Amino acid sequence: MSIGVKQPNMTIVFAWVGTIGAMFYRDTGFFRRLAASLLGSVASLTPPLVVNVLYALFFSWEWFQHPAATFIGIGSVATLVMVAQLVVGHVVARWFVRRRLPRATPHLATA
Numbered sequence: 001m002s003i004g005v006k007q008p009n010m011t012i013v014f015a016w017v018g019t020i021g022a023m024f025y026r027d028t029g030f031f032r033r034l035a036a037s038l039l040g041s042v043a044s045l046t047p048p049l050v051v052n053v054l055y056a057l058f059f060s061w062e063w064f065q066h067p068a069a070t071f072i073g074i075g076s077v078a079t080l081v082m083v084a085q086l087v088v089g090h091v092v093a094r095w096f097v098r099r100r101l102p103r104a105t106p107h108l109a110t111a
Helices: 010-018 030-043 046-060 067-098
Strands: none
Touching (some): 010 030, 030 067, 046 067
């Protein structure tokens, strides 16, 4: 019995990769960055969910009659879904990590 290497779920990998930028933002604390990364990861799971629901509807309505149309449709949309996932994760994480940050107060010099 050999131990096989399990491949990661690419949906989760793209969710993490999209939010990496939020973890390196310097003007806020660690927990805010972590929350931004988690929120961005969860939000980036919506594009695959929407596309999967649409595919289920199209298959139930029998819009994909020809197998070639099915493969071309799935292949072209899969790339767009991955890019949309990266963008959604990045935008949500960046928005959360940068929202309503307190303005820097000038230090008053005491003489």
